[in-house]
Amino acid sequence: MAMEGLAERLAVVRARIRRAAERARRDPGLIRLLAVSKIFPAEAIQEAYGLGLREFGENYVQEFEGKAPLVSALAGARFHLIGHLQSNKAARAAELFQVVQTLDSAKLARRLNEAARPLDVMLEVKLSQEEAKSGVDPAGVPALIASVRACANLRLRGLMTMPPWSEDPEAPRECFRRLRELAEAHGLSELSMGMSNDLETAIEEGSTCVRVGTALFGKRRKG
Ligand SMILES: *Cc1c(COP(=O)(O)O)cnc(C)c1O
Numbered sequence: 001m002a003m004e005g006l007a008e009r010l011a012v013v014r015a016r017i018r019r020a021a022e023r024a025r026r027d028p029g030l031i032r033l034l035a036v037s038k039i040f041p042a043e044a045i046q047e048a049y050g051l052g053l054r055e056f057g058e059n060y061v062q063e064f065e066g067k068a069p070l071v072s073a074l075a076g077a078r079f080h081l082i083g084h085l086q087s088n089k090a091a092r093a094a095e096l097f098q099v100v101q102t103l104d105s106a107k108l109a110r111r112l113n114e115a116a117r118p119l120d121v122m123l124e125v126k127l128s129q130e131e132a133k134s135g136v137d138p139a140g141v142p143a144l145i146a147s148v149r150a151c152a153n154l155r156l157r158g159l160m161t162m163p164p165w166s167e168d169p170e171a172p173r174e175c176f177r178r179l180r181e182l183a184e185a186h187g188l189s190e191l192s193m194g195m196s197n198d199l200e201t202a203i204e205e206g207s208t209c210v211r212v213g214t215a216l217f218g219k220r221r222k223g
Pocket residue numbers: 036038059082083162195196197211212213214215
């Protein structure tokens with residue numbers, strides 16, 4: 001399995017986060033490293049947990065359903081849903097995850113709220129014109145914030161975005177900056193942005209949560 005070397009790769013990622021934070025004169029302790037374990041088996045989560053990681057990102061409710069029994073006993077581990085969520089899977093998602101980062105409609109907020117358990121949420125904002133991307137348009141953010149704040153079980157932590165993939169780590173800078181400005185305008189403190197390829201750019205623009213898959217676990221096999 002590709003897990004060999006996880007400790008070394010984790011050290012490299014932590015050093016990248018630290019250096020970027022220093023450059024930006026930010027406290028690296030305030031930047032959460034979310035280990036994105038999609039496609040990889042539960043053992044990858046267990047090994048990462050053994051190395052001190054506590055926050056994990058998964059993309060699919062159904063895939064995580066299979067892993068959850070093997071990782072739910074890991075004390076202090078938190079699981080974030082970072083993939084698109086259909087409202088018919090909201091109840092299940094609210095049981096499996098501690099954080100849903102991809103809230104993008106009032107309907108989904110209602111469904112998650114009805115699951116009747118406290119849940120941290122972030123709004124996924126669509127900052128590019130790319131067709132396939134989910135997320136709420138920036139113009140729709142104020143209304144969605146109001147909807148979420150009316151839901152007693154949902155605690156709104158911040159905003160998340162996923163820019164179009166680019167080899168150039170500088171390419172998403174404008175997206176990241178806009179997300180930060182949007183969060184500031186609404187008094188939200190958490191910013192989930194930055195992945196393996198562009199985490200430095202995201203940290204320079206204020207990220208409080210980088211979502212890292214490939215740089216930790218290696219290349220994912222195509223599904
Ligand atoms: C897969 C994924 C990541 C991790 O991407 P890497 O480039 O492998 O670090 C981060 N965020 C989301 C939403 C993802 O789907």
